Amino acid sequence: MIKFHPTEELLVKYVQGELDASLCLVIGTHIDMCPVCANTVKDIEEQVARSVFINELQGSASATPAQLPEAEMNMMLEQIISSHAPEKIVREPALEEITLEGKQFKLPPTLGRLGSRLGHWSKVPGSxxxxxxxxxxxxxxxxxxxxxxxxxxxxxxxxSEATLVLNGSFADEFDCYEDGDFIFLDQQHKHTPQTAQEDCLTLAWLNEPLQFTSGVARLLNPFSNLFFR
Ligand SMILES: [Zn+2]
Structure with missing residues (x-):
């Protein structure tokens, strides 16, 4: 069961196309995995469509919503929803799964559509x-x-850092995160992500490099850029 979701504010920005394409990818992938947020996004899309619809009607000074037949109003709303839905970033043959360390991982559709953009795997210190x-x-x-x-x-x-658990689990000082959990952290949060018996595949978004705060990593400046290139 998913415990951590994007805030409603983030979902509204997602619907209105106000987020960077890469953060959209993380949130879109969470929505693939989370029926609760999929429903919220549907509601937000309807509300956005309604407000656009009412604005357009007021602009045209013609019929008010109450005077329109319901079927016609629904059709107009559908059109507005589809024209305001977040753009699918690219349409390419989807990658359905990846193999890592001999193990197969299924990719949610939003992420799979960007499979051809996936670069090479490289090892970072610490398994x-x-x-x-x-x-x-x-x-x-x-x-x-x-x-x-x-x-x-x-x-x-x-x-800021947004992390989505695709498969497995990890923990930090705050909590334990499992499939579908979406974690959004900023400068105020210091943490040490780690796995226990189970491995973990995540999708991670950053808008600035990490800043390591302890041990040898703190002294290795290039280490900060490991996840930011
Ligand atoms: Zn959710």
Missing amino acids: VWRAPVNLSGHDKINLIYMAAGASVPEHTHRG
């Missing part, structure tokens, strides 16, 4: 692997695979 999803723009997005018993050194965030 962690990363592969970038190459989208244009300033923000960075990576698939991050943590083997069982792996950890990322304690760090804080110069900007």
Whole structure:
């Protein structure tokens, strides 16, 4: 059961197309996995469509909603919803699963559609692997695979970090996160993600590099950019 979801504010920005394409990808992938947020997004889309609809009617000074036959009103709303729905980022043959360390992972459709943008896997210290999803723009997005018993050194965030658990689980000082959980952290949060007996595949978005706060990692400046390139 998913415990952590994007805030309603983020979902509204998602619907209105106000987010960076890479953050849209993380939220869209969460929505693929989360019926609760899928419903909320549907409601937001309807509300946005209604307000656009009413604005358009007021502009044209013709019929008011109450004077229109319901079927006609629904058709107009449908048209407005589809013209305001978040743009599908690209249409390419979808990648349905990936194989890592001999294990297969299914990719949710929103992420799978960007399969051809997935870069090479490289190893990061601490039994962690990363592969970038190459989208244009300033923000960075990576698939991050943590083997069982792996950890990322304690760090804080110069900007914001959004993490979506695709498969498996990890924990930090705040909680334990499982399939579908969406975690949004900023400069105020310092944490040390780690896995226990189970490995974990996540999709992680950053708008600034991480800042490592303890141990040797703190001294290795280039380490901060490991997840930001
Ligand atoms: Zn959700």
